[in-house]
Amino acid sequence: MNPIYCVLISICTLSMLTMVLMAKANTTLSPKAKFWFIITFLGIALGMCAELTREFLEFYPISNTLYKIITLLEFIITPMLPIPLSLACGIKKTVIPVSILMGFHGLLEIILLNTGLIFSVSGNSVYHRGDFYIIYIISYIISLIYLIIVYFFISKRFKNRNSFVLIASLIVIFTGIIPSLLDRNVKTAYLGMSFMAVILYGYYNELTQQDLSDEIAFQHEKIKTMQSKTIMGIANLIESRDSNTGTHVKNTSSYVSTLAKAAKSAGIYPEIITEEFVNLVENAAPLHDIGKIAIPDCILCKPDKLTTEEFEQIKIHSTEGGKMILKILEDTTDEKYIKIAYEVATYHHEKWDGTGYPEGLVGEEIPVSARIMAIADVYDALTMERVYKKPFSTKKALEIISNDAGKHFDPILAPLFVEVMHSIWL
Secondary structure, three states, X not given: OOHHHXXXXXXXXXXXXXXXXHHHHOOOOOHHHHHHHHHHXXXXXXXXXXXXXXXXXXXXXXXXXXXXXXXXXXXXXXXXXXHHHHHHOOOOOOHHHHHHHHHXXXXXXXXXXXXXXXXXXXXXXXXXXXXXXXXXXXXXXXXXXXXXXXXXXXXXXXXXXXXXXXXXXHHHHHHHHHHHHHOOOOOOHHXXXXXXHXXXXXXXXXXXXXXXXXXXXXXXXXXXXXXXXXXXXXXXXXXXXXXXXXXXXXXXXXXXXXXXXXHHHHOOOXXXXXXXXXXXXXXXXXXXXXXXXXOOHHHHOOOOOOOHHHHHHHHHHHHHHHHHHHHHOOOOOOHHHHHHHHHHHHHOXXXXXXXXXXXXXXXXXXXXXXXXXXXXXXXXXXXXXXOOEOOOOHHHHHXXXXXXXXXXXXXXXXXXXXXXXXXXXX
16 A cells, blocks of 8 residues: 555545535535535545555455445446536536446446456456457546536637646546556556646636626626616706707717826826716716706796896706715615715806805815816807807907806816817817
């Protein structure tokens, strides 16, 4: 009995039992995959226990019959191990013919057990390979070929493949298992099988996790797209009440995006205006006038100058907009988006000199998102035709924005917007 080999087999057996516990606790794999991986690990552990018992019986011969039964058990189990591995990985179509073939091999082993044609055990538990031992080798080789097919099926099935893992696994299979088939003194079959099962489990689990992550990311992006379209639809519906037919929503979103990107490139307010901020403020811009839904048509669409009372009623759209956003998006997990959408809706009518509404914030008290929105909103209002005014030219609108820098608008962002728009339009 080789003590080193016995220790290795014992360690591998314990490793397989540990893998059973790991598979059982796995939350990524499906119940079926977990079940078949557990069956695989238990099968390998059982085969290694049989191998360890054979080693013991060779050194301490107790019963030739017991030796034969244990050897038979090992010979039947070993070629069947790729079958539960295949089922664990969700590959079912090719399992039936292989299972039939391996079942026939097992039946043949049982029938020929006492003939000595495949193997025999002489006195003192001395094992000998028979003339038909090739039957076991052929069955095992078919099993290994099928295992290779399983690996390639897995790589074909998943998007996130790792060729290195695939090649490493195949090397383990060939270098660990095949030499032991050719020479009984080379006892590496179960070491190779245990490594192979662990690698395949890890490989399949990793691919499953990656594909699951990709699917979650895809669904998240899909939800964000649907949310964006819904928000745009609501914003367009609100804007259409005063005959803008959504043009203001599209325009202001474009201007907000242009200014935010320019500010980021210029390094303005770098601790605030990041890539994430640019995306969030662009997506939040369509909601800036959502509070107008609370304003009566007779005031919102009035072609004449508003009275003081009517203007005071118009002003509530900013606070109402903020409340609506908090209410509509309260179950949304993206807290940063909610915050910026709230700021844009509530404070886009605040002015740098403190004369704006609803809270009369001054200077940097006004959130950067609202400062950007204010410039985009006023510029579009100036250049659009409304029921109560004719449109200003681009040049005139930019002149007004420039003159109001430091009064109505942020003294840094306003000149930047004028500069960028000059480069685009003038």
